[in-house]
Amino acid sequence: MGFLSVVLWLSLGLIVKDAAASDWCYTGCEHTPTHWKEMSGSFCGESKQSPININTSVVRTDTKLLDFTFVNFSDKDVIESITNNGHTVKCILKANAVEVSGGGLNGTYSTIQFHFHWGDTEHHPGSEHTVNGERYPMEMHVVSLKKGLTADEAQERPDGIAVLGFFINATEDGHMSEAWETLTSYLGNISEIDKTVEVNKKISISDLIGHVNLSKFYRYMGSLTTPNCSEAVVWTVFHEPISVKSDVIIHDNSPSKWHLLPDSHCGGEHQSPINIDKGSVEMDESLNAFKFTNFDNKHAISYMINTGHTVKCVLKDDLVEVSGGGLGHDYFTLQFHFHWGNESQDSEGSEHTVDFKRYPMEVHIVHKRKDLTLDEALMTPDGLAVLGFFIEAEQTSNGHSDSDETAHRTSSNREAWQKLTNYLSTIEDIDSEVKVTNEISIDDLLGSVKSYYRYSGSLTTPSCNEAVVWTVFEESVKVDHDLIVVLQDWNAA
Ligand SMILES: [Zn+2]
Ligand SMILES: [Zn+2]
Structure with a gap:
């Protein structure tokens, strides 16, 4: 049996939108x-x-x-x-x-x-x-x-x-x-x-x-x-x-x-998320440290948007960058968003699992190779790089020792998360967005985590392009339990 492949890759890149000809649009004009x-x-x-x-x-x-x-x-x-x-x-x-x-x-x-x-x-x-x-x-x-x-x-x-x-x-x-x-x-x-x-x-x-x-x-x-x-x-x-x-x-x-789309890639061979089986992870010496540029910039987040299934923080263009970490290319940071599962699908929590352990939440920071357009990146095996961070509640009471350093980090992180989640009530409608004016940097939210897992995978939502170099950090980011609840409840609202 032969596949009749209806590959229609319409490249309409030459059309420049005439604002006067069309007074509304989904993206790229005044009336979104x-x-x-x-x-x-x-x-x-x-x-x-x-x-x-x-x-x-x-x-x-x-x-x-x-x-x-x-x-x-x-x-x-x-x-x-x-x-x-x-x-x-x-x-x-x-x-x-x-x-x-x-x-x-x-x-x-x-x-x-x-x-x-x-x-x-x-x-x-x-x-x-x-x-x-x-x-x-x-x-x-x-x-x-x-x-x-x-x-x-x-x-x-x-x-x-x-x-x-x-x-x-x-x-x-x-x-x-x-x-x-x-x-x-x-x-x-x-x-x-x-x-x-x-x-x-x-x-x-x-x-x-x-x-x-x-x-x-x-x-x-x-x-x-x-x-x-x-x-x-x-x-x-x-x-x-x-x-x-x-x-x-x-x-x-x-x-x-x-x-x-010539092909939806969902169901392909290199799909994400995956379970990380610690027993079969190998050390790779070629994986060096990441170089983060402007992760400490407190004005890098442009706006937050309710996409209908998550909250996404979109960064200012061409400001935040990542290189090193064995990526082999320089990447611009586009956005980060959250996954906290879906009650109705009985899949509460993070997308990735480690030895089948699921964390309450996962943050994905999405990057695009600097030398590619987004369309090109989606068609290139390492066109995108996503950094995944597990989020879980910090343990405050049960005799967990708090060094000065972690105490300090936790307080700055608590403040940043608070600022971020304060915006949620203003974007309860799907597609609504809010400009982020409070000072929040990515570092404030995620602190410093070092060891990471690396694999080649895909976007976790349609069209599931197998274009992603995945980095999943081993150590989880600890936040107030309340803040996780705020996000999970917001989803239900
Ligand atoms: Zn319609
Ligand atoms: Zn994601």
Whole structure:
């Protein structure tokens, strides 16, 4: 059997975003998601906004939600054109050809288009909706207007628009249906913003949806997820994801960097995190000390952002550096973030384990090779370097001797962690960010830890690129127990 590899590596690097042509964006313009609410005529930030996290423990069963009736979803001639609107790939349907009703919808809706969301590497890769905090790699939205209403009229009604949301999951072995191959084959022709091409190959919406059970779905009243964020949408989010071969997962939301990831690497041979088996660790004399530049700079953190699954501290550009440590290259420090596990997945604590011991938390400091762009780094086995630190609560009472030095270090570290966690309450919404003005250096947070484990691995979230030189420090960083609780609780909020 031959793999039909749909390798579409769209390099749209030449497109320079024209601020006037597009007044909102996900990254790289004035009106990023946290600023959408400031745009005129915008409903963004109001009370019934989408997307949401679907907490399955508080979902109620509604017996009034019967099955849907789909008209012409399996017609292979209804997709008229496919367009790059600068934010997404949108497939426009022939007028008055496709309809949806039932499923608890109040009336019949005319289906006008479907499009995709795949997040961006800067904020959160993946779907817009989350289920118990978990994101899928991609999400498809099938958009319908209440029959007889214009798009403007539909936006005036709380149920004027019906959107069917499908999660899209990547599978390695799962069959990638012909329909997806056909659809993605058009992408190479719409690499420029506002480019539209006619679709003349046979693809139906049902072909794309595949075997998803259409009688299992979540329902809520919400909004459009892009400006003007009108609160006019009856949302249907199907439980089961559409499974496609990982080749078609679209990656990176920034229009100037649209890529169809040629391959999601999740499940590959050099995946992280790992369990570090101390018995099989070998000493390596070529691993020397690290040289940290500006780890003691108290103004290196630019802002903190709630990515939807962690808190990330983004550093100022080209300021903090790491070399030595057997890395063989110089690296810029981009950001650091935290992992404290996921209650619903029963994986509380650090990502790496040592002899299967899990620590309460792990910090990852992410670096990129200075001589590579981020895109290049993601495709290079040592393009990224991540420093991992285990975090655990310091033992204060049980006769642990405190030398002056550790006492001193602990107090500066306590103050820095306090300052950092004080920001958390201001970024409780996904994608919200706060400028860091307090004096906090990385050294203040992490102190001095020396011995480390080294292995070649991957990013621990999609697309799991095997591009990471991992350094996991042996000694844990000790912080107040309270601060660990603050972070873990913040996640639950
Ligand atoms: Zn959408
Ligand atoms: Zn991480």
